[in-house]
Amino acid sequence: MKRTELGTLGEFGLIDHLTKGKNTQNPSTIKGIGDDAAVIKTGDKMTLISTDLLVEGIHFDMMYTPLKHLGYKAIVVNLSDIYAMNGTPKQVTVSLAISNRFSVEALEELYEGMYTACKVYGVDLVGGDTTSSLTGLVISVTAIGEAGEDQIVYRNTAKEGDLICASGDMGGAYLGLQILEREKQVYMANPDMQPQIEDKNHLVHRLLKPEARKDIIEQFAKAGFKPTAMIDVSDGLASDLMHICHQSNLGAFVEEANVPIHEQTYMTAIDFRIDPITCALSGGEDYELLFTVDPKNLDQVKYMNDVYIMGEMVAKEDGIQLHTKQGKRHDIIAQGWNHFKKEE
Amino acid sequence: MKRTELGTLGEFGLIDHLTKGKNTQNPSTIKGIGDDAAVIKTGDKMTLISTDLLVEGIHFDMMYTPLKHLGYKAIVVNLSDIYAMNGTPKQVTVSLAISNRFSVEALEELYEGMYTACKVYGVDLVGGDTTSSLTGLVISVTAIGEAGEDQIVYRNTAKEGDLICASGDMGGAYLGLQILEREKQVYMANPDMQPQIEDKNHLVHRLLKPEARKDIIEQFAKAGFKPTAMIDVSDGLASDLMHICHQSNLGAFVEEANVPIHEQTYMTAIDFRIDPITCALSGGEDYELLFTVDPKNLDQVKYMNDVYIMGEMVAKEDGIQLHTKQGKRHDIIAQGWNHFKKEE
Numbered sequence: 001m002k003r004t005e006l007g008t009l010g011e012f013g014l015i016d017h018l019t020k021g022k023n024t025q026n027p028s029t030i031k032g033i034g035d036d037a038a039v040i041k042t043g044d045k046m047t048l049i050s051t052d053l054l055v056e057g058i059h060f061d062m063m064y065t066p067l068k069h070l071g072y073k074a075i076v077v078n079l080s081d082i083y084a085m086n087g088t089p090k091q092v093t094v095s096l097a098i099s100n101r102f103s104v105e106a107l108e109e110l111y112e113g114m115y116t117a118c119k120v121y122g123v124d125l126v127g128g129d130t131t132s133s134l135t136g137l138v139i140s141v142t143a144i145g146e147a148g149e150d151q152i153v154y155r156n157t158a159k160e161g162d163l164i165c166a167s168g169d170m171g172g173a174y175l176g177l178q179i180l181e182r183e184k185q186v187y188m189a190n191p192d193m194q195p196q197i198e199d200k201n202h203l204v205h206r207l208l209k210p211e212a213r214k215d216i217i218e219q220f221a222k223a224g225f226k227p228t229a230m231i232d233v234s235d236g237l238a239s240d241l242m243h244i245c246h247q248s249n250l251g252a253f254v255e256e257a258n259v260p261i262h263e264q265t266y267m268t269a270i271d272f273r274i275d276p277i278t279c280a281l282s283g284g285e286d287y288e289l290l291f292t293v294d295p296k297n298l299d300q301v302k303y304m305n306d307v308y309i310m311g312e313m314v315a316k317e318d319g320i321q322l323h324t325k326q327g328k329r330h331d332i333i334a335q336g337w338n339h340f341k342k343e344e
Numbered sequence: 345m346k347r348t349e350l351g352t353l354g355e356f357g358l359i360d361h362l363t364k365g366k367n368t369q370n371p372s373t374i375k376g377i378g379d380d381a382a383v384i385k386t387g388d389k390m391t392l393i394s395t396d397l398l399v400e401g402i403h404f405d406m407m408y409t410p411l412k413h414l415g416y417k418a419i420v421v422n423l424s425d426i427y428a429m430n431g432t433p434k435q436v437t438v439s440l441a442i443s444n445r446f447s448v449e450a451l452e453e454l455y456e457g458m459y460t461a462c463k464v465y466g467v468d469l470v471g472g473d474t475t476s477s478l479t480g481l482v483i484s485v486t487a488i489g490e491a492g493e494d495q496i497v498y499r500n501t502a503k504e505g506d507l508i509c510a511s512g513d514m515g516g517a518y519l520g521l522q523i524l525e526r527e528k529q530v531y532m533a534n535p536d537m538q539p540q541i542e543d544k545n546h547l548v549h550r551l552l553k554p555e556a557r558k559d560i561i562e563q564f565a566k567a568g569f570k571p572t573a574m575i576d577v578s579d580g581l582a583s584d585l586m587h588i589c590h591q592s593n594l595g596a597f598v599e600e601a602n603v604p605i606h607e608q609t610y611m612t613a614i615d616f617r618i619d620p621i622t623c624a625l626s627g628g629e630d631y632e633l634l635f636t637v638d639p640k641n642l643d644q645v646k647y648m649n650d651v652y653i654m655g656e657m658v659a660k661e662d663g664i665q666l667h668t669k670q671g672k673r674h675d676i677i678a679q680g681w682n683h684f685k686k687e688e
Contacts, residue, residue, distance in 0.1 A: 004448035006476075015474055017448065018455045024468040026434045028490070031470075038470035039489060040435055051471060051486055053439040057478045089461015090370045091384055095397040104348035104361065111362045124368040126375075126382035127395060130359055132350075133482075134401045140439055140484035142395055144384060146372070311382055 034247070035155050036084035037145065046152055048089075048145035052079035056136030064180045065294055067106055069208045071113025074139045077234065079121050080212040080287045082145035084232035086153040086220065091126045092118065095140040097133035121214060151226065153291070156228035156247035162292035164252055164311040165227070165301055169206070169214045169239050169262045170231075171269070171276065174283025176200070176207030178272055202264045210287045216307065223300040227291035236284040239334035240322060244292065251318040254311035254332065256325050277322070281332060378591070379499050380428035380576055381489065388495055392433075392489040394425035400480030408524045411450055413552040415457025418483045421578065423465050424556040424631045426489035428576035430564065432499040435470045436462065439484040441477035465558060495570065497635070500591035502573035506636035508655040509571070509645055510597055511560045513550070513606040514581050515613070515620065518627025520544070520551030522616055546608045556632040560651065561633075567644040571635035580628040583678035586664060588636065595662040598655035598676065600669050621666070625676060 009017055019033050031039035032048065037050035048245050054074050075092055082089040094114060098107065118125055120218045123143070172254060183195040197204055212232075220226055229248055231240045237259070261280050269276040292313055293301045301307060312325075353361055373381035374390065381394035400419055411601050419436055426433040438458060442451065462469055467487070477615060527539045539550055556576075564570055573592055575584045582602070589596050603624050613620040636657055637645045645651060655667075664676045 002449055006442065006446065006448060006451075009448060014448070014451070015472075018451060019469065022459060024467065024470070025463075025466060026468050028434055028468055029468040032468055033471050038435065038437065040391075040470070042391050042490065043389050045387050047384075047386050047391055047488075049435070049437060049471060049486070049488060051437045051439050051473055053441055053473045053475050053482070053484055055441045055475055055477055058441070058476055090372055091382065091393070093382065093393060093395045093486065094386075095395050097397055097402070097482060098350065100350060102350065104350060104353060104358070105346055107350075107362060115366060122369060124370050124373040124589045125363065125366065125508070126368070126373055126384070127377050127393060128359075129395055129397045131397055131399055132402055133399055135479045138397070138441060138477075138484075139480050140395070140397055140482075142437065142486045144385065144391075144393060158458070194550070206557070223628070229457060261397060 005025035015298050028240045031154065036081040037087070039085070039152060044148050046087075046149055048085050048087040048147060049142065050078055051140065051142040052078050052081070054139040056138065060186070062137070063184055064323040065208060068113035071110040072209055075114050075117035075121070075123070076210055076212045078141045078143035079123065079289060080232040080234070081214050082143050083214060083217050083240035084230050084289060085145070085147060086151050086217055086226055086230060087145040088146035088217070089121060089123050089143050089145040091124045091144040093127040093142045094125060095129040096191050097131050097138040099133045099137070102137065103270055121212065128211055131230045153227050153230040155229055155231050158250055158292040158313050159250035159294070160250055160296055160313055160315055162228050162313040163298065163301065163309050164241070164254060164290075164313060165293055165307055165309050166233070166237070166260060166288055166290045167213050167306055168286065168288040169260055169265070170233065170288065171279030171283040172203050172206035172262050172265045173210065174279050175265055175268045175272070176205070179203060179268070180207065192253050200264065200268060202262060203268060207285065210285065214288055215305070219304050223304070225297045226299050227293050230289060230291035233286040233288045233290050234284060236282045236334065237286070237290065238281040238332045239284070240290050241332065242334045244290070245320050248313070250314055251314045251316050252311060252320045253314050253318065254322050258308055258310040260308045261308050307342050375498065377525055380425040381431070383429070383496060386430035390431075390491050390493055392429050392431040392491060393421055393486065395484065395486040396422050396425070398483040400482065400578070405528070406481070406662040407528055409552060411453035412457035415454040416461045416553055419458050419465070419467070420486050420554055420556045421631060422469065422485045422487035423558075424578070425583050426487050426578040427556050428574050429489070429491060429573060430495050430561060431489040431491035432561070433465060433467050433487050433489040435468045437471040437486045438469060439473040441482040443473050443477045443479055443481070446481065450556050465556065497571050497574040499573055499575050499588050502588050502592035502594055502636040502657050503638070503658055504594055504657055506572050506638055506657040507642065507645065507653050508598060508634075508657060509637055509651055509653050509661060510577070510581070510604060510632055510634045511557045511650055512630070512632040513604050513609065514577065514632065515623030515627040516547050516550035516606050516609045517554065517629040518623050519551070519597055519609055519612045519616070520547035523547060523612070524551065544608065544612060546606060547612060551629065554629065556631055557633045559649070563648050567648070569641045569644050571637050573631060574635035574645050576629060577630040577632045577634050579625045579632065580678065581630070582676045583628070584627040584634050585676065586678045587636070589664050592657070593660055595660050596655060596657040596664045597658050597662065598666050600666055602652055602654040604652045625666075
């Protein structure tokens, strides 16, 4: 029998491959695979469903991930997908596979983090499944949200000439991970060494305790407009921008100078001898919102708090390009986080 | 710091412990933790959400589980939870954690089984997440269903005097597992031995390719009544009956002679020197429906296809008892499938 390695397709290639040519059969299924969340018609409102699996050793390292933060993050990353549809998360379910090396007290910490996130974002934990695992911890979270039919924002509806905007602060979580990995190596070589992360708090925080951008969605509602397309930045700004481009059949032109990068990200990238823009484009796990806006809404978007206009959607033939601070044009390449690469 | 082992609480004890005292905050959250599915008010209908995690080495052994069957079963066991609320499943999401030892072709098999189940039960696969795993395969499925507000059947609404009914055939899946485990041992001792399972096809099928009882729900609708309480039999008839009893604050009286046991189950239990009624009560993974019916609906229920009236709900003080074929009364003990037992 033929054997094709998973790494040859990558995560998105794999999902496309496994699900292509499959049609949906229920009229209530408005949107299936291919966006931040599925859209289901339920009465006069739409129900949004998003789900994520977090695996120990792949998505988190118990050595530097406090369980309370892990629980908080597991909820937040799912809520981020619902906000990325311009919806409001209302419920979550949580399934856990746990090995016997975890105690009841450890799970209490994990749940405390999850319930804290639920409280902060106004969602209810409504169910799940708990089972054992032969090895590590696996956390599966499903978020359920609601939105009016006209309110939902998809990935495939950007138009040529739309402004490319993003919230927040790109590349920080990636550098937070590099710092914790470095400190782990130092610690393993010499357990008496104290971690040196005081001036990197922002970056470590970005990795361990991200927030979902509920505030941005609320600003849209207040300003009375919605983006033309939107996605949350989980795989990396470049990779997620490409999703909008490919699904909208367009190209993009991004100004390097306008990509939001925190000062700590900038300085730490230089320390690590990485170009800060590479961190911002390919880092991932930022959980910011990337969205496109009709130019007629320029006045509304330009004064939004913590929102940056980074560029413009262009024709597909013009490619997906970065205009550097030196005035050069480069193709943007999506590196993303490919979990199926051989080295893992 | 205090360390309490997971095994001291058991699965249900653990969930109760971690979630007790937490209130819901959204008016749309009608039912949270504690039933087969969560119930969410979405417009004039209710949305039902149920989720399960299947872990390699805990829930299935790749050595005797064909991937196509595993995919089919992963979907079906979730749909069973929606039917157990008297609802209709409409969508599923599927998340996978996969190690590199699986090929693309292996995942195609798995997805073929999942899509077959989707087709048979009329549901759409609308999303999910795919990631890598350092060791085994983990499958997380969430089912989304709908039901009218008056149609939903909970676990905690049985009344004293209600008839205790069940669909189908109890204990078969448990014996199917015993047979496959025995054949695995034989094969590992001598790989040239051919498996001897021809006359056990029914039992192996019950384990590897169970069906959800959509037909029973359709019979309720046709007959124009609904049960007073319902649960699907996944942990074992005894354990699931206890959920109805405890949540409805009642006892139960079950006639051994009326518990539906397939002939192959009966004969094979004797081969294995296990009492058939023990298999039926404690086996688990049957995915049948266990429900209680108001005696005024006796005429409707007694002619239902593949439905058996096994006993009667009684006062809590009368306990949860089995009336044996020898005329004796025994307390029913829930053994269930405790995934946190020490020996695992």
